[in-house]
Amino acid sequence: MYGLGNMGYSATVYLGPLAAESLGREAVFEGMAVFCLVAAPLFFALARNAPEERRKAAPGLRLRELAREPMAWLLSAYYALTFGSFVAFSVYLPTLLRDEFGQTPAEAGLRTAGFVILATLARPFGGLLADRMGGARVLSGVFLGVIPFGLLLIGTSPTVFGVGAAGCGVCLGIGSGAVFKLVPQLFPNGTATA
Numbered sequence: 001m002y003g004l005g006n007m008g009y010s011a012t013v014y015l016g017p018l019a020a021e022s023l024g025r026e027a028v029f030e031g032m033a034v035f036c037l038v039a040a041p042l043f044f045a046l047a048r049n050a051p052e053e054r055r056k057a058a059p060g061l062r063l064r065e066l067a068r069e070p071m072a073w074l075l076s077a078y079y080a081l082t083f084g085s086f087v088a089f090s091v092y093l094p095t096l097l098r099d100e101f102g103q104t105p106a107e108a109g110l111r112t113a114g115f116v117i118l119a120t121l122a123r124p125f126g127g128l129l130a131d132r133m134g135g136a137r138v139l140s141g142v143f144l145g146v147i148p149f150g151l152l153l154i155g156t157s158p159t160v161f162g163v164g165a166a167g168c169g170v171c172l173g174i175g176s177g178a179v180f181k182l183v184p185q186l187f188p189n190g191t192a193t194a
Contacts, residue, residue, distance in 0.1 A: 017105035071186050075179060078139060082175030086119050089169065101158045115165055119173035126177020135182035142175035 019028045066072050093115060097108035129138045149171060152164025 015109075017109040021106060066187075069187075075183055075186070078182075079176065079179045082142070082172050082179060086169070086172045086176065089119075089165065089172075090116050093165065097158075101161070103158075111162065111165075115169045118166055119169035119176075122170045122173025123177040123180075126174035127181045128177075129174065130178040130181035135178040135185065138178040139175055139182075142171045142178065145171040 016028050019031065023031075090112065093112045094105065094108040097103045097111055098105060103111070126138060126142075146168055149164045149167030152160050152167070155161050155164065
């Protein structure tokens with residue numbers, strides 16, 4: 001459930017343009033400044049680190065040695081493809097929707113928020129699928145699934161493009177969850193050591 005932190009981004013890209021239209025652009029930044037001024041002291045007063053688990057040092061899994069593990073590089077590439085694509089979509093989608101399809105910032109923000117929510121909710125589902133089917137099999141399906149949805153992104157219709165973006169979002173979220181499942185399976189003594 002840690003991945004649900006991305007929902008804040010959804011709220012920002014959706015609510016930011018709406019607030020700017022009704023209250024003015026400066027009000028959005030002023031509101032965020034006030035939120036940070038309230039949230040920071042609360043965080044410092046209430047936040048605690050999780051209790052530390054005592055782990056025995058795993059010989060051979062230090063960062064330098066881990067860098068020589070081909071599977072670590074492969075998992076890094078898979079995560080860069082799944083989560084990196086999610087981030088790229090999330091950042092560029094509002095501009096693309098505005099420039100290519102003539103959507104207002106509020107409309108583009110709403111659609112981008114939908115993309116982020118779909119992808120974020122799909123991440124735990126990817127972990128569940130990986131539990132049942134195996135992470136490698138799930139990732140194979142994800143990468144095959146992105147192809148037809150990616151082809152829909154070529155379309156000039158906002159509806160066709162939207163279906164493609166939503167499908168890519170779900171696939172990328174599932175893929176991120178599957179990678180998170182594979183890491184501790186392949187490196188049981190090396191998780192959280194770097």
